[in-house]
Amino acid sequence: MTTPAAQPPLAADATETIETTEPLVSPQRLRDALGRFATGVTIITCLDPEFGRVGLTANSFNALSLDPPLVLWSLRQQSAQLPAFARAEHFVVNVLAGDQLALSRRFASRRDDKFDEGDWLPGEGGAPVLAGCAAVFECETFSRQDAGDHVLFIGHVLALAQTALPPLVYHAGHYHGLGGAL
Ligand SMILES: Cc1cc2nc3c(=O)[nH]c(=O)nc-3n(C[C@H](O)[C@H](O)[C@H](O)COP(=O)(O)O)c2cc1C
Numbered sequence: 001m002t003t004p005a006a007q008p009p010l011a012a013d014a015t016e017t018i019e020t021t022e023p024l025v026s027p028q029r030l031r032d033a034l035g036r037f038a039t040g041v042t043i044i045t046c047l048d049p050e051f052g053r054v055g056l057t058a059n060s061f062n063a064l065s066l067d068p069p070l071v072l073w074s075l076r077q078q079s080a081q082l083p084a085f086a087r088a089e090h091f092v093v094n095v096l097a098g099d100q101l102a103l104s105r106r107f108a109s110r111r112d113d114k115f116d117e118g119d120w121l122p123g124e125g126g127a128p129v130l131a132g133c134a135a136v137f138e139c140e141t142f143s144r145q146d147a148g149d150h151v152l153f154i155g156h157v158l159a160l161a162q163t164a165l166p167p168l169v170y171h172a173g174h175y176h177g178l179g180g181a182l
Pocket residue numbers: 041055056057058059060061073074075076078079080081107108109110170
């Protein structure tokens with residue numbers, strides 16, 4: 001076994017000026033590269049005692065655990081909807097079908113009549129469930145964790161539904177339908 005060579009200290013003199021250059025992982029480069037990762041599109045909802053029905057378009061949704069059944073997503077710290085999700089005991093993840101593009105645009109906006117379009121019914125904890133989705137996951141909030149400029153939400157799936165409807169797809173800043181199987 002070889003002994004690793006001693007590493008020089010990162011800054012020999014803590015007071016020396018460190019020249020800054022364009023960071024290798026700037027927010028823009030990170031956003032562009034992450035955009036190459038194709039995702040589905042969801043509308044995530046909750047019911048708030050003060051604000052009523054709350055929801056936003058989100059593509060940070062992902063699978064986390066099968067046993068127990070856990071899913072995750074993240075919300076911007078600056079989002080006006082954070083106070084509602086921060087105290088919600090339940091949320092619903094509505095996975096959009098290909099013909100629900102207009103609803104995705106609507107829930108990515110800041111309009112206050114978002115729920116005037118679409119066929120909505122109350123799910124777990126009153127969180128709105130959208131008809132005609134590719135899939136629906138009704139969740140109890142399992143944990144919330146600050147993670148940089150977002151809050152990471154983990155949900156325990158209490159109920160789910162799925163259809164054979166083709167999903168809406170998001171890639172490199174554009175909406176797509178699902179291509180055929182390879
Ligand atoms: C395709 C798509 C995916 C998005 N995914 C997220 C997300 O995962 N998390 C998030 O906080 N915002 C996401 N957004 C932005 C929110 O939908 C948008 O900020 C929000 O609806 C506007 O209200 P707010 O400014 O109060 O957050 C996404 C937008 C689009 C178009």
